[in-house]
Amino acid sequence: MSDTIYALSSGRPPAAIAVMRVSGPGALYTARALAGRLPETRRAALRALRDGEGRLLDRALVLVFPGPDSATGEDLVELHLHGGRAVVAVVEQALAALGLRRAEAGEFTRRALVNGRIDLAQAEGLADLLAAETEAQRVQAIGAAEGMVSTLVRGWSERVFALSAEVEAALDFAEEDDVAVDLGDTGRAVAALRAEIEEVLARPAAERLRDGLRVVLAGPPNAGKSTLLNLLAGREAAIVSPVAGTTRDVIEVPVVGEGVAYVLADTAGLVVASADPIEAMGVERARAAAQVADIVVWLGDDAPPGEAVWVWARADAAGRGEPPEGVDVVTSSTQPGTIATLWRVIAARAAGLLPQEDRPSLNERQRALAGEAAAELVSEDDPLLLAERLRQARVLLARVTGADATEAMLDALFGRFCIGK
Ligand SMILES: Nc1nc2c(ncn2[C@@H]2O[C@H](COP(=O)(O)OP(=O)(O)OP(=O)(O)O)[C@@H](O)[C@H]2O)c(=O)[nH]1
Ligand SMILES: [Mg+2]
Numbered sequence: 001m002s003d004t005i006y007a008l009s010s011g012r013p014p015a016a017i018a019v020m021r022v023s024g025p026g027a028l029y030t031a032r033a034l035a036g037r038l039p040e041t042r043r044a045a046l047r048a049l050r051d052g053e054g055r056l057l058d059r060a061l062v063l064v065f066p067g068p069d070s071a072t073g074e075d076l077v078e079l080h081l082h083g084g085r086a087v088v089a090v091v092e093q094a095l096a097a098l099g100l101r102r103a104e105a106g107e108f109t110r111r112a113l114v115n116g117r118i119d120l121a122q123a124e125g126l127a128d129l130l131a132a133e134t135e136a137q138r139v140q141a142i143g144a145a146e147g148m149v150s151t152l153v154r155g156w157s158e159r160v161f162a163l164s165a166e167v168e169a170a171l172d173f174a175e176e177d178d179v180a181v182d183l184g185d186t187g188r189a190v191a192a193l194r195a196e197i198e199e200v201l202a203r204p205a206a207e208r209l210r211d212g213l214r215v216v217l218a219g220p221p222n223a224g225k226s227t228l229l230n231l232l233a234g235r236e237a238a239i240v241s242p243v244a245g246t247t248r249d250v251i252e253v254p255v256v257g258e259g260v261a262y263v264l265a266d267t268a269g270l271v272v273a274s275a276d277p278i279e280a281m282g283v284e285r286a287r288a289a290a291q292v293a294d295i296v297v298w299l300g301d302d303a304p305p306g307e308a309v310w311v312w313a314r315a316d317a318a319g320r321g322e323p324p325e326g327v328d329v330v331t332s333s334t335q336p337g338t339i340a341t342l343w344r345v346i347a348a349r350a351a352g353l354l355p356q357e358d359r360p361s362l363n364e365r366q367r368a369l370a371g372e373a374a375a376e377l378v379s380e381d382d383p384l385l386l387a388e389r390l391r392q393a394r395v396l397l398a399r400v401t402g403a404d405a406t407e408a409m410l411d412a413l414f415g416r417f418c419i420g421k
Pocket of ligand 2: 225246
């Protein structure tokens, strides 16, 4: 039996309204103790909240959601208080005096999960939704929270189940009539399902959108990398100077461009061999950053290594001449339009690297499990082996939605939530 918890679920006071949520077996008792007669279920009503001595604490809207059809699956009460600090404090004191405990981060959602109101993939979606800062992140997160990932994976699971049943039936039949088992059709269906799962696994990971695409500016010293970073970021994040080798460390700036989150990284100029050990370390870091980049923006005069966006910077500088053949964008710190063009080129590259909003994309945890499940989906000549593989695949798929989530996993997930959610 869980205890009854409370938390301020709205933002930090002072605010116009403070929403105090109470969940657990004692929620209705608590609401009666504070507010007297309770309003009709799911209907807001104004009540005077009083402590044990009858002292008026606040006049608040009271909402009652009886379990199990509530957000947490338990009896749940919301008190919409006046949003002053002292109001919140005195109501919290009254709740504590009634024997309630302050909720931990994400505990309301954790109870929703434990009580089967949502599954693990939906809880992960909710965590992402709370953290969402861009429109694209919101769309993806709300899809997962609404069960888009869960529905996809359950669909796979149901098909594996049906295939298992086919194998079992074939086995029974073969045993009764003493004939060889023909699993040709089943084998083809297994392969088709595997291909479908692999198609989803080939899509970009959900984290790309959530954590931001890594765009790394790289090139020779003094090419104008730091200048470009500052222009793209819209602030003076990195030091710019005419001295070659100004930037040593990797400087990261989170930026939102046209609704997509990026992490822009400025790096040290790439010199072939540096006598300066610190510069050499900077070059090492620059190379490492470029390796893990989603998009490299290359500012060299020579063609970029790999698939970088090739920028010919400092176009207005004296004696700069004409850009070489094959350059993607020509920029100049004196012409803002060139920076806008660079943003468009980056956005076009990004579009191919990001999950599509209207299709479910899996996060790393989900991908690992789905990948293992797909690996089990191979046709076996021996029906007993095939049956065992299908059983394994179902166990793995069930873990995507969290049939057997461990406490450590839940602690990590709900640690990302705020208190009151
Ligand atoms: N005229 C002109 N000068 C620029 C432009 N961009 C950068 N510069 C100048 O070029 C010099 C080098 O610029 P930085 O942005 O520091 O170059 P960097 O690539 O970061 O250099 P390191 O950090 O040393 O590798 C500075 O004096 C800048 O003012 C530009 O678009 N036009
Ligand atoms: Mg620099």
